[in-house]
Amino acid sequence: MAPTHAEAQPNEYKAHVKNIAIIGAGGRSGKFIVEALVQGGRHKVTAITRRDSTNQMPEVHETKQVNYDSRTSLVEALRGQDVLVITMIEAGVKWIIPNEWGVDHTNESLANDTVLGARYKEVQAHIENVGGEKTHWIGISCSFWYxxxxxxxxxxxxxxxxxxxxxxxxxxxxxxxTTTWPQVGRAVASLLSLKVSPEDESDHSPCLSQFNNRSVYISSFLxxxxxxxxxxxxxxxxxxxxxxxxxxxxxxxxxxxxxxxxxxxxxxxxxxxxxxxxxxxxxGNVSHKLDNEALGLPEEDIDEATRVAVxxxxxxxxxxx
Structure with a gap:
């Protein structure tokens, strides 16, 4: 579906997403995503965590403790958010970035052989079915973390x-x-900093809605x-x-x-x-699909990334x- 132009949107329309909720903010990739979002200065970042969690949270604007067994608790914590990095729909979140970092799941053979493809398709279909026209998923296809x-x-x-x-x-x-954790963080922050829709028919610059119900392809190295x-x-x-x-x-x-x-x-x-x-x-080679340029992602030093791994x-x- 083609993005709707900003000029055709209702009065309450926001040109950029502002409120970002993230489940797993203290995780391996989560902390890099939070760091990039906070440093960008464009978003209000809320960490969603269990009430009994002892995980060390990175610096965010707000932390909301929830009961994952309570739908009411989750919905209330997510109400007013524009984007959820992981999955939850009933609160009216407009975009969901599911927990599906990895290989290219549009490659049917690869998706089937790696076992995970069917599960990711179920999540995507659930978001589309429950969210309808109001909620969309955006996958982050980064292959394996380097x-x-x-x-x-x-x-x-x-x-x-x-x-x-x-x-x-x-x-x-x-x-x-393959992609480094910092590059994943930069990609998510850059993606969520894009304007929601093109200004008009002559505007062909990247916007968030062009990625509705599809994956963003990123990479650090081939x-x-x-x-x-x-x-x-x-x-x-x-x-x-x-x-x-x-x-x-x-x-x-x-x-x-x-x-x-x-x-x-x-x-x-x-x-x-x-x-x-x-x-x-x-x-394993998705170089022809990469959105690095659209997201303004930098080239990286392979030896610096290898040093972290060592x-x-x-x-x-x-x-x-």
Whole structure:
């Protein structure tokens, strides 16, 4: 659906969104989103948290404690918000950014193979069905978080920093998109700073409504495992001989991960998930879809991002939470 021009909107129309509620403000990516929004100075940011939560909240304009089991509590906490970063509809929130950071779910084969596609489609359909014309979802397709994925176990990008070992999928030369946490934060802040609608028919500049019920595609790097290793060597000062490199057929790796999941070993899910984007079918490369320019996102230094990952690995910060 084409965006409605601002000149055709009713008197209560707001040209930009102002009130942003975020569930998970203290999480790994949440704190970067909050930081970018607050620094931008255009929004009032409200953190939604459980009443019994002990999580350390980043600096926000307001914190509302809710009972997640009470619909009334949630609706009241969200009333008056323009955007919700995660999912909740009945309060009349106009835009929802669901918790679906990751791969390109419009790629049917990729969505099905990584298991998550059906769940995300259900969430999107629910928002569209319940929200009607008043509420829209906007997905953030950022592929895998770079620091988290590189610092993690061999099951992710193939790196084991404790042993200085890396497993290359096939030859390790397939390039995929990946995004840093700060870039995710900047992208969300930039997206929510766009004007809601074009001024008139001649206005073709980016606006929030052009992303109604679709994903925004962002990326920090288009990179292969070999590129990652080169960056690791530059950051650590290691020589190539300091690292043991092994190889695994990427489709056999995917099959192995699937079999582990079938046997109840959830470590196989990470192996399945990460190996799938390195298939030589281009599923992990979304460079032709990127909205980086529309959002004004900067180019980043791969070695700086790798340095963060190396430090995370050294501190043992490899889990999701």
């Amino acid at each position: 620091e988290f994925s590189l610092a993690g176990s061999e099951a992710r990008f193939g790196f084991d920093f404790d042993r200085k070992e890396v497993t290359f999928f096939d030859n390790g030369d397939e390039k995929v998109n 990179i292969s495992q070999r590129d990652m290793l080169d960056s690791v060597l530059r950051v650590t000062g290691d020589n190539k001989n300091d690292w043991k490199v092994s190889y695994e057929d990427v489709k056999e790796r995917f099959k192995r991960g699937s079999e582990m999941m079938t046997q109840g070993n959830m470590a196989g899910f990470a192996i399945l998930l990460y190996s799938r984007i390195f298939f030589k079918d281009g599923g 430090e995370m690995a050294q501190r043992g910060e490899t889990n999701m939470h």
